[in-house]
Amino acid sequence: MIKLTMSFFILSVLVFSFVLTVQGFGSSGHDPLGKILNRQLSSLKSSELVVATTKLSSEYSPVYMSPQEGLKEANKIDSLPGQPEQGVDFDQYSGYVTVDGGKGRALFYYFVESPQNSSTNPLVLWLNGGPGCSSFGNGAMMELGPFKVKRDRMTLDLNEYSWNNAANVIFLESPAGVGFSYSNTTSDYNLSGDERTAEDSYTFLVNWLERFPEYKTRDFFLAGESYAGHYVPQLAQLILHNNKITNQTIINLKGIAIGNAYVDFETSYKGMYNFFWTHSLISDEANKGFGLYCNFSSPYTITDICREFLGQADTGDIFIYDIYAPLCPSSPSSAPPAGIFDPYSDQYINYYLNIPEVQKALHADVTGLPYQWESCSREILALWDDEPLTVLPVIEELMTSDIAVWVYSGDTEGRVPVTSSRYSINKIAATTKTKWYPWYTQKQVGEYAVEYENLTFVTIKLSTS
Ligand SMILES: *[C@@H]1O[C@H](CO)[C@@H](O)[C@H](O)[C@H]1NC(C)=O
Ligand SMILES: *[C@@H]1O[C@H](CO)[C@@H](O)[C@H](O)[C@H]1NC(C)=O
Ligand SMILES: *[C@@H]1O[C@H](CO)[C@@H](O)[C@H](O)[C@H]1NC(C)=O
Ligand SMILES: *[C@@H]1O[C@H](CO)[C@@H](O)[C@H](O)[C@H]1NC(C)=O
Ligand SMILES: *[C@@H]1O[C@H](CO)[C@@H](O)[C@H](O)[C@H]1NC(C)=O
Ligand SMILES: *[C@@H]1O[C@H](CO)[C@@H](O)[C@H](O)[C@H]1NC(C)=O
Secondary structure, rough: OOHHHHHHHHHHHHHHHHOOOOOOOOOOOOOOOHHHHHHHHHHHOOOEEOOOOOOOOOOHHHHHHHOOOOOHHHOOOOOOOOOOOOOOOEEHHHHHEEEEEOOOEEEEEEEOOOOOOOOOOOEEEOOOOOOOEEEHHHHHHHHOOEEOOOOOOOEEEOOOOOHHHOOOOEEEEEOOOOOOOOOOOOOHHOOOOHHHHHHHHHHHHHHHHHHHHHOOOEEEEEEEEEOOOHHHHHHHHHHHHHHHHHHOOOOOEEEEEOOOOEEEHHHHHHHHHHHHHHHHOHHHHHHHHHHHHHOOOOOEEOHHHHHHHHHHOOHHHHHHHOOOOOOOOOOOOOOOOOOOOOOOOHHHHHHHHOOHHHHHHOOOOOOOOOOOOOOHHHHHHHHOOOOEEEEEEHHHHOOOOOOOEEEEOOOOOOOHHHHHHHHHHHHHOOOOEEEEEEEEEEOOOEEEEEEOOOOOEEEEEOOOO
């Protein structure tokens, strides 16, 4: 039953949403996950074994709770500046949830309900990765939310593939320092990392459910992409753990879905170079050297000669998160044909979200932040403090805890390519329940799916042309 609900939810979503994994940082050349992978590579010491080290205490320490009365009504969005006159037949909310009253740390969310069946549709929390990228700007405004910012940068179009057609979706800007989320204690930012992100997101959720109590018992799913391959399993694990020992709200977590998700250092590197070679992005020599001299298995010993070959793999100036996407010329000359991803979307969103009336309508930046809204925070990325090399043991724990696990992968992304996802799954998946089969949408092969015990893998053909 759980799995059926999940399948229904995700399949509806996949049918709605093709350009699923185009990342939000446009073609500005920002590659946060690439930076993390490089950093992990250069900091590896030989024979060092690093695994997921989420510290879960067996004693529940109550999380920060603040009064929520009246805040739901206060967070209701009357209408967003420039939104279409017709067709906005759903409710939207946004605002802050304080996650640490002492430090003055608050996370910004945007919540959009379904136009139909919102009282029975599941609740989904969506997280973008980075680290440091905004789930609101990238997730909601570019990828899977109800609106797209038009080329005039001031008006909005409806997105017919929005996930809120199938679910009630929260987009959370996480952690503090990303987008509109902030802390009044700036040294907080120095603690940015996986652990802090999971803890604050959990505190956000239990407070948010007090603000929206009608969702307390609703089927709940966590979804995200890229570096959220860390956030989603870690938060799911923390929820399950706290559900067992808390006297606070039990979160009704049913499943997770992660797209082109960074979950394992070894399979990421292996899959990435395999993808680069099979997509004509690197030379035979680089590929051969990589195959001969690089071994990313634990215990990790990355030799100098391997590093040399890695350095030789020059893919040139491409948008690695969607390898066939056009790069931006210096100014937008003409609109791309309908249905094609506009590489300038990032710039339109950036402009729109910095308009004071837009921020007012969103109840955002109520404290006069000393910086502009940005789709990704380079500062938070630079301060990122903990990033375990693998979260596969966490995913395995979820799989044996009755949590449906969906792994999906668009096949034109090069940073965490479909090959990396497949190598990762091969490390953890057991019995095949439903063998590899094509799935269809509008009579076309949307791509393929395979179902293992407690884990489903779906590939998606990106229609970028
Ligand atoms: C941060 O400080 C401002 C100004 O003092 C205050 O209005 C706001 O409530 C504080 N934020 C939090 C989350 O405590
Ligand atoms: C809403 O729920 C009804 C009853 O389950 C179903 O027939 C209908 O297709 C649903 N509408 C949407 C848009 O999902
Ligand atoms: C936080 O990090 C910044 C930049 O790295 C550094 O200058 C500052 O001293 C740090 N603050 C604390 C309290 O550690
Ligand atoms: C949970 O338990 C703690 C310690 O026993 C108590 O102080 C607190 O009021 C309880 N919270 C709720 C929501 O019942
Ligand atoms: C890679 O390294 C691991 C751990 O050091 C070792 O067990 C394995 O045999 C190595 N594989 C190859 C192909 O050398
Ligand atoms: C699948 O989940 C069941 C419990 O729901 C568990 O007993 C089994 O070991 C799990 N299998 C795998 C491969 O995770």
